[in-house]
Amino acid sequence: LLVTFDVERVWKGPEEGALTLATSGSSASCGVEFVEGEQYLVYGLAQDGQLTTNLCTRTAPLASAGEDLAALGPGSEAPAAAEVPA
Numbered sequence: 662l663l664v665t666f667d668v669e670r671v672w673k674g675p676e677e678g679a680l681t682l683a684t685s686g687s688s689a690s691c692g693v694e695f696v697e698g699e700q701y702l703v704y705g706l707a708q709d710g711q712l713t714t715n716l717c718t719r720t721a722p723l724a725s726a727g728e729d730l731a732a733l734g735p736g737s738e739a740p741a742a743a744e745v746p747a
Contacts, residue, residue, distance in 0.1 A: 662686040664695050666703065668739040674705060674712075678742030682712045691715040702726035 665681045682705055685692025693714055695701065704718035714720045719729055 662692060666701070667742050669700075670736040671739050672733050672736040676737065676739055678740045680705070680712060682714050683708075684714050688716060691717060693718075693720050700724075702729055 662685065663681050663683055665679060668678055668680055682703065684695075688694055693716060700723035701720060702723055703714055703720045705712040705714050706718065707713075719726075721729070723730075
């Protein structure tokens, strides 16, 4: 399953306005079940030439990631995502 995010802050890795990550399609297979419109702190892993994430990372809804955000510090603002013509 591929999931595309609008990126607001970056702590490590590519500083892009949008990123696509792969995750398994279900939590039974360690996939992260993202909800469209929700904000997340995502820990991405480089694997086979693409970014992935899974339940074994600390990926979490932003509202539940206060401890991680405090430890990570402010990060840097990501560039705006490029507008895709309709």
